Amino acid sequence: MNTRRHFLQLAAAGGVLASPLAAFAEARQFAPRPGDWRTFELTTRVDVNLSQGATRVWLPIPTVDTDWQRPLESSFATNGKATRTTDGREGTGILQADFDASITQPYVELTTRVQTRNRAVDWSRRTPVAMDSESRAYWLAPTSLIPTDGIVRETALKAVGDARGDEEKVRRIYDWVVGNAWREPTVRGCGAGDVKTMLETGNLGGKCADINALFVGLCRAAGVPARDVYGVRLAPSAFGYKALSGNSASLKGAQHCRAEVFLQAHGWVAMDPADVAKVMREETPTWIKTVSDPLVAPVYKALYGGWEGNWVGFNTAHDVELPGARMGKLGFLMYPIAEDQQGRFDSYAPDDFKYQITAKEIQA
Template sequence: MKRRRFLAATAIFSLLASTPAVAVNKVAARKPAVRTAPKTTARPGQKLAYKNNARKSPAKPLAAGSEAQPVRTALTLPEEPPEQWRTYEITSQISVQKVRGRVRVWLPLAQYKDSVWQRSLGHRWDGNFETAGIYRDPTAEMEVFVAEWKEGVANPQLRMVSQVATQDRHFDITRRNVAAERTAVLRSCLQPLNGVSEEALRHLAERAVGRVKDPVAQGKAIYDWVVDNTVRDPLGSGCGSGNVAAMIEGGRFSGRSADIALLFVGLCRSIGMPARPVFGLRVDSSRLFSSLGRNGELAQAQHCRAEFYAPGYGWIPVDPSDVRTAIAEEHLGPADAKLAVLRKLLFGFWEMNWIGFNAAQDVSLRDAFGDTPLPRGAGASLPFLVYPQAESADGRFSSLDGDRLGYRVATRRING
């Protein structure tokens, strides 16, 4: 790809930059109004591991307007972030109904590892749970809040308040001295997708890249192929199931954001290029198209993006599914100039009206509890973890089952 095309894209990015904002405020500690569970932090290299944080006295129900002790969860960047940073406060409320026995809930949190586009500023929580804690998987850069209620609690409930700062993410072709990623991470991002024919993916990827050898240009060729050959499924729920095998076998590349992002990831991996999905939540309106943002109730605002790795450049962000969303929702035709600009923009750019949660795939919730017995059906792994999950004596269910797991999310911008 020619240098001037990337420089032109960089010029577009600068036009989309947000107005200057004041520096991100630190989360100030407050005296908790209710008892809260302390943060549990895993040692480096430790998988999700359960730690008993049982209370000595019974937990009190969630009180209106009450707040709990904030907990610093992220590695620290410089105290004065760039002016483009925006700070969001995300409030998640969970309630469980119509279940039997003990209840557990898993709530994915924002990525704890600071980057130049996202910083986790901390969490505070309260509720009528018996035990709770935060569990970390460093390989997937994933943190999960896990709470447990004893049998007989009439209305299990939890409130989590998180603060996260973001700024738009740009890929700069002129910077080629990025520190190399850890070998273990790159190796995990080359693993074949579960249940998908590697031969079929490789055939498609080789057809997309042709004789191109440069890793950045290969990623762009695969991105273009995915944009040209996929369709957004208007009837799908959430961000999809991530079932790339069904897309390959059926020959119809239709799906939601997780399906399209994982197709891109699988194609990259099939030709030896590390790639990974990044699951998260839209938290604000978009400056590009209204269909690429969300306001108000965010319980169904999950969205999946992707990134691939090029030596010297590091991780390069892409979002082919948002191109397909804009085509479908904004009625953009092939000759529309807005579409041409958007598809160039979303190779190497993430508008950070979205909070990244994790890049985990084939998530086993059993790992979070060691040998603790689980009810029937709860031991199977999940393709990814972006929705809250719960389990009881009746089995496992997610927030997509609104009759049993009530889930509400609201956000407000603090500054920026």
């Protein structure tokens, strides 16, 4: 658990050497700012070629509607029966497609248009934002993968120390997560997001669903409303970071969840410590182990309060109950899901499951 705790300390003391690409990195910038909207057409196609018997498929539909994202129209094609539905809890958008046993090659294709833009909080503007008690309780509540008691609460209290205000608590938690968790490329998919197991084992290596869930859990345990936002990268980063880019022609594996916290002076604010870890581990052949590195520093700064609009958020749901599912709840819905009479397909194996995700930007 202490594997990387010293990185931030060393960075502050100037005790870690810059990466081999430091000279190049000095010219790099990462500073997303709210501006023009971008329109994307996102297409997900599933061909369940190995299905046995009656088959059912669920696809996430972007339903996050905020000042940084606008969901537009959706359409679909299938040789089964498809209906648009929700999880019945948060209104999470889902396309459900049903195929009877006579359909030997089930397919469904979902096309959605969505508008996105960069996001960044203006820390100098402080306008109190109210959250009703019911919503506050909801965004502080534990989930199956993110408990808020026991070791999670103990860790949160240690991380925040003597901090009192919500902004100071979140700053300390963000730095704690960046300083202790790390990107582990061998983890399948986006990870399981099992915060309790991560802390109990001391293995804080993972991917976005692990690292950002850890951040969300610690914030909730410290009394700050927080949530994950599950989605997918759509396009290359405008700032040249390959680790923060999506290949529009093939977005298999481009799923990415982010985080938000609710601050009394700013409302919902963007956070993404997982992408800081990704840049440190994967942007260069050498694992960068300090946030003071000129390649990492602008990302570390900007992702505390902002993110780039080359990504779409599907939903913020935990413990998702898929309509008609036989195999129980999902910890989160970010991937295509399918079941047949043999059980649930492995969504982390897109070539076996046979799904393809693509995006194209629609120019105004």
